[in-house]
Amino acid sequence: MSIKITGTGSFIPSRIEKNEDFFNHEFLNADGSTINSTNEVIVEKFKAITGIEERRYVKPELLNSDIAFYAAEKAIADSKIDKETLDYIIVAHNYGDLKHDSEQSDTVPSIASRVKHLLKIANPKCVGYDLLFGCPGWIEGVIQAKAFIASGIAKRCLVIGSETLSRVIDKHDRDSMIYSDGAGAVIIEESTEEGGIISHESATYALDEAHFIFFGETNHPEITDKRRYIKMYGRKIYEFALTNVPLALKSCLEKSGYDIKDVKKILIHQANEKMDEAIVKRFYKLHDMDIPEGIMPMTINLLGNSSVATVPTLYDMILKGEIKDQKINKGDIIMFASVGAGMNINAIVYKQ
Known part of the structure; x- marks a missing residue:
């Protein structure tokens, strides 16, 4: 099964x-x-x-x-x-x-x-x-x-x-x-x-990182209402992600038994184009490889960061042929990965 x-x-x-x-x-x-x-x-x-x-x-x-x-x-x-x-x-x-x-x-x-x-x-x-x-x-x-x-x-x-x-x-x-x-x-x-779900990796870093993303007051000093907004420490998140997400991807792939050369696509949370590129490049560097062309489909340029929705919408759009020059074929090994508030990280190796 x-x-x-x-x-x-x-x-x-x-x-x-x-x-x-x-x-x-x-x-x-x-x-x-x-x-x-x-x-x-x-x-x-x-x-x-x-x-x-x-x-x-x-x-x-x-x-x-x-x-x-x-x-x-x-x-x-x-x-x-x-x-x-x-x-x-x-x-x-x-x-x-x-x-x-x-x-x-x-x-x-x-x-x-x-x-x-x-x-x-x-x-x-x-x-x-x-x-x-x-x-x-x-x-x-x-x-x-x-x-x-x-x-x-x-x-x-x-x-x-x-x-x-x-x-x-x-x-x-x-x-x-x-x-x-x-x-x-x-x-x-x-x-x-x-095929299907082969392996997964999941972690929460909360000792020092719990409040990297939080609810806070507006930046405008003259607005005195008590409404709160999504806030983040961007530099800290960037450094955290670059340190920890590639390692989580590597651990997840090792659990699956597949080689990095088997991976056809990495569907990563659409958080920040430069950060995502750096994460995936570092993941491949851990395997002494350069990042393959087309391995990391992106939608953030047109859709922005919709949090929990970025990975499943990206996956659906590729399967439905809605992203140019991107496709996932039956039998392909792909990876899902994300990082965000918590600070939480996870990844999945999936065989289509």
């Missing part, structure tokens, strides 16, 4: 926010002081580092649970299963349902329960729960689904990564340009076919 992904789906919001749309923002340093650069220069430097030209935001009437549902519907249809046969619905997110122009997140009932309700699944033995694990949440959900199926607790799971980060950003923070919205979903089940 293998444990495989048998269906995929994604929701990419239609609203496009381009870099030039930030030219009229009042960006400030974390201490509220003025940045000694024009917005045009700030945005140009931002693009050079992150690779982001535009990102996607949901329409005002949509919630995180809505877009998670849309991605789930597509994954269920793609797998051709009866939705009533699902044993688990696992939804990875970090900020719940946050209405447009609202200051309060809503997580009761869980996003998973809301998705199950929207899917109109009647079976009470289909269990839904939420998973908060930073940006690596969707991969961790896949790891958990695999464990449920391998232990005999479940036969079929729906794993979703969905986020609306546009509603937790501080418009006075340059980092706000990184974040975006989106949702991706997969069906995971027992299969008689060869």
